[in-house]
Amino acid sequence: MLSQAIGRFCKSILDLIVAGAAALSISPNLLTLVGFLVTIVSATYLARGKFFQAGLVIILAGIFDMLDGRVARKTNSVTPFGAFFDSVLDRYSDIAMFLGLIIYYAKGQRLPYVLLSGVAMVGAVMTSYTRARAESLIPLCKVGFMERPERMVLMIIGTLTDRMAPVLWVMAFFSNLTVVHRIAYTWKETSKLKPQTSSQ
Numbered sequence: 001m002l003s004q005a006i007g008r009f010c011k012s013i014l015d016l017i018v019a020g021a022a023a024l025s026i027s028p029n030l031l032t033l034v035g036f037l038v039t040i041v042s043a044t045y046l047a048r049g050k051f052f053q054a055g056l057v058i059i060l061a062g063i064f065d066m067l068d069g070r071v072a073r074k075t076n077s078v079t080p081f082g083a084f085f086d087s088v089l090d091r092y093s094d095i096a097m098f099l100g101l102i103i104y105y106a107k108g109q110r111l112p113y114v115l116l117s118g119v120a121m122v123g124a125v126m127t128s129y130t131r132a133r134a135e136s137l138i139p140l141c142k143v144g145f146m147e148r149p150e151r152m153v154l155m156i157i158g159t160l161t162d163r164m165a166p167v168l169w170v171m172a173f174f175s176n177l178t179v180v181h182r183i184a185y186t187w188k189e190t191s192k193l194k195p196q197t198s199s200q
Helices: 002-023 028-047 051-074 080-107 111-134 148-160 164-190
Strands: none
Touching: 002 051, 028 051, 028 080, 051 080, 051 148, 080 111, 080 148, 111 148, 111 164, 148 164
């Protein structure tokens, strides 16, 4: 009951913000850009080892990430470019945060965690890429469970509790497992397709 009440409260606050942004005719693409810039701030905190502050900023960036799509739908301004722009900046945001961690661990000469952050970053990017590439061949490829929302929740948990190292292990393993799952799923689905024959 408490969780439902909190969910309803948060939704009502978000709806008010969306309504305000729509009334002010704020461009959804501008919200996407601002969210990306906020993520850059979180990355600088990560690079300096200020994880708690980084976590708070990631939460703020997440709010912008939720706003842009809702404002676009509210104002009937959903466009193919908006979806593309949002996806591209999401990838840059992911990379920026992992680069922040790589810088932090490199400064402390903690090579295993530099490599671990790199593996997690590759998994994050490839999770998105494999879906996009697969869906150019098959209708849908949403298998796997370590997508961006899950990564952001884990990143927030890791930063706010100062347990970034174990969280990185989880993200590195399950992100790349999701990639493998999507490769296997796409192979299975494409094998059902009839081979194209060239006309003479």
